[in-house]
Amino acid sequence: MRIPILKLKDCLLISIQWELDDQTALEFQEDLLHKIHATSARGVVIDITSIDFIDSFIAKVLGDVISMSKLMGAKVVITGIQPAVAITLIELGIRLEDVLTAIDLDNGLEKLQQELGD
């Protein structure tokens, strides 16, 4: 089962609500990039509030998908990073630099729309 990607105006919303296995993470990466291309989305909000643990592979996929989305011209906001996930990301050296973050989906979407100048 793949992670649903919702389109709202010119943004894509994704809520990851369970721990990803490696295969699902790679499918998500592929699906998101195709969806950005197909919808000409200008922004992406990835909500990971429900994720309380992240391993090095998933962290790398997340870092990669952010860089790839940027290359395609979409701004990415990550919302709801929990303490343990923040610790893991920094300890793994994945600094998610230049990535917008926000406490929840509402704030993330607001931040993104400000950035996009809507």
Place this chain on the structure above:
Amino acid sequence: MRIPILKLKDCLLISIQWELDDQTALEFQEDLLHKIHATSARGVVIDITSIDFIDSFIAKVLGDVISMSKLMGAKVVITGIQPAVAITLIELGIRLEDVLTAIDLDNGLEKLQQELGD
């Protein structure tokens, strides 16, 4: 794997992007009602754009979850009903009366916010 339910302001967004099996449909019904209760959501948008076939069990669950959400005080909008799904619903006698519908998620959310008086 359960269907993710996103909370945006006082609404819940759900995008069903694959055919549901019976078990997933029932879990979705339960999850949605719990989430309405937990978040005090006033509105729900269920997007079924990706669904091009619906069987009688899923149609019944969909009809039920709409009635149940209403009982709990949340307005429901169904978006993206495809021709074959519309035909099946009417042929099965599931008229989804008093249910708001819209062509896509953007329009559905707009309609809902008008109804809720935002």
